[in-house]
Amino acid sequence: MGNADYVHPSTNVEPSHRVAVAVPPRQPFFKSLKASVKETFFPDDPLRQFKNQPRSRKLVLGLQYFLPIFEWGPRYSLEFFKADLIAGITIASLAIPQGISYAKLANLPPILGLYSSFVPPLVYAMMGSSRDLAVGTVAVASLLTASMLGNEVNANENPTLYLHLAFTATFFAGVFQASLGILRLGFIVDFLSHATIVGFMAGAATVVCLQQLKGILGLDHFTHGTDLVSVMRSVFSQTHKWRWESALLGCCFLFYLLLARYFSKKKPNLFWISAMAPLTSVILGSLLVYLTHAEKHGVQVIGQLKKGLNPPSITDLAFGSAYLSTALKTGIVTGVIALAEGIAVGRSFAMFKNYHIDGNKEMIAFGTMNIVGSCTSCYLTTGPFSRSAVNFNAGCKTAVSNIVMAMAVMITLLFLTPLFHYTPLVVLSSIIIAAMLGLIDYNAAIHLWHVDKFDFVVCMGAYMGVVFGSVEIGLVIAVGLSLLRVLLFVARPRTLVLGNIPNSMIYRSVDQYPDTNNVPGVLILEIDAPIYFANSSYLRERISRWIDEEEDKLKPSGETSLQYVILDMGAVGNIDTSGISMLEEVKKITDRRGLKLVLANPGGEVMKKLNKSNLIDMIGQEWIYLTVGEAVAACNFMLHSCKPKSVTAESQTWNDNV
DSSP states (O other): OBOOOOOOGGGGSOOTTOOOOOOOOOOOHHHHHHHHHHHHHOTTOTTGGGTTOOHHHHHHHHHHHHOTHHHHGGGOOHHHHHHHHHHHHHHHHHHHHHHHHHHHHTTSOTHHHHHTTTHHHHHHHHHOOOSSOOOBOOHHHHHHHHHHHHTTSOTTTSHHHHHHHHHHHHHHHHHHHHHHHHTTOGGGGGGSOHHHHHHHHHHHHHHHHHHTHHHHHTOSOOOSOOSHHHHHHHHHTTGGGOOHHHHHHHHHHHHHHHHHHHHHHHSGGGHHHHHHHHHHHHHHHHHHHHHHTGGGGTOOBOOOOOOSSOOOOGGGOOTTSTTHHHHHHHHHHHHHHHHHHHHHHHHHHHHHHTOOOOHHHHHHHHHHHHHHHHTTTOOOOBOOHHHHHHHHHTTOOSTHHHHHHHHHHHHIIIIIGGGGTTOBHHHHHHHHHHHHHTTOOHHHHHHHHHHOHHHHHHHHHHHHHHHHTOHHHHHHHHHHHHHHHHHHHHHSOOEEEEEEOTTSSOEEETTTOTTOBOBTTEEEEEEOSOBOTTTHHHHHHHHHHHHHHHHHHHHHHTOOOOOEEEEEOTTOOOBOHHHHHHHHHHHHHHHHTTOEEEEEOOOHHHHHHHHHTTHHHHHOGGGEESSHHHHHHHHHHHHHHHOOHHHHHHHHHHHHHO
């Protein structure tokens, strides 16, 4: 702290008319508990629109709440339909090849990718609150499904059981997602921080790209592991089986897809070039194979796709299987990841158009569409970024674009599936790789490094865990590091020494503002977090050390001896019984040293606890102030009133400076 070269005049004035810090009125326990629960689980107060409404109106509002299509449907216009029609056809051109590709990635029959782009979008169009989200399968969830189920059941050796487990995992994912929304537990998804998602997505994208080496090189056998070491070992142990025809075709289509994306980024109005590129690749690849009979020369093709709409699969749910726990675990993990991606994407595009989406309603919508999907031969779906970005850029107005996309997929299922017989698998691999490269956001990682090194560590922990371990390991590492950071913040909160900013009554950290002035005889400390059992012992010891350091600094300098310790509790939002005990011990420590403990700016919850524990009486009501400035004024007034010998000379210096 700097020398005392300025004191605000009010610090030498008797605080005769100060406002006492009030204790909030007592509330019955159950009323207080109800308020806390409501703020935790219902911060948006979804029931407020139902208040003071007739019963018929409440019925309509309830229907609109759970089925938002009844809210915006009556206002739908022909102009909106024209925009949604174009957007729906555009995303259908992307959904069809992506659906087939991602189903293969999940080790499921390719037709399931089309099934999953038909029923779930129809459900979401009725229940979702986002205008821009385009529903479909995603690569990360597909990879998770293949990885977690594949560890227990081989999709090639036992395809029927694997398929049934995939439906069951989708059902559990839907139940889990809907339950989070109904129980208002959406904050659980917030444990997936931005750094976690950046690292996890990049790691998953890297693993997905590595997995596509099987299709690019035309290999028949490949490792079931997803880590880098297993994939590289599998690739280079089969160099004699590499097919140059497949590799050449794959590289050509990958170059075309990346070139289309490059042009679309350079000129956003040409977004349709990138959107149409996957379907164009499928058409060109199929024609090339058909005309050259490349399937006879090592180029693998999809083969026969079954015509017709989604068959029911409710009887295929494997609730009695020995692998039920695996399906449950897979459903929960994939459900959380799908929620995090879908809600993040929906909120991102909602910000662009300046409207609000309800996270809990989105969870119910996602959960319902996956429950319905699991009963209609679909696997896990959410709102993928790539498809939603195309939907947004195509000018969609409402969720009707999802209905248009579903109708286009329906026409494909009924009439066009035979056309995909000659589609080469290497083209699907190229489509997946091109899509995944967009998920490796190295600029975001660099930004994390510049802004917050610990967030960068979390990001790289997730990335390395996924690439060198598994998707589950990467997720656990990232979430574990994030929780560790929260625990460290709670267990080791900052305590700051405050000084007076010249010519003001403002007190700020002396580290942040080096020109602040110290207050003779007064040590001002700010506690920067709630006080709980996890940090109470640390805070007691840290406050004692601050007092020791301040007294040691004052002794050789001959300045005024320490008389008062002010604790600024403005950032202490709450306190538990361990925190109360800590303050009692600090009070005893200051009493033994002949110091006076003063509290400044305690919040309502803190004052309630202090009052109930009788700590206010121990400290003294007259030593609890609304602001640090008032507390300093009172301490300075007492220093002048008492006029101890060690204070008089220093006070004279202060008055001279004023």
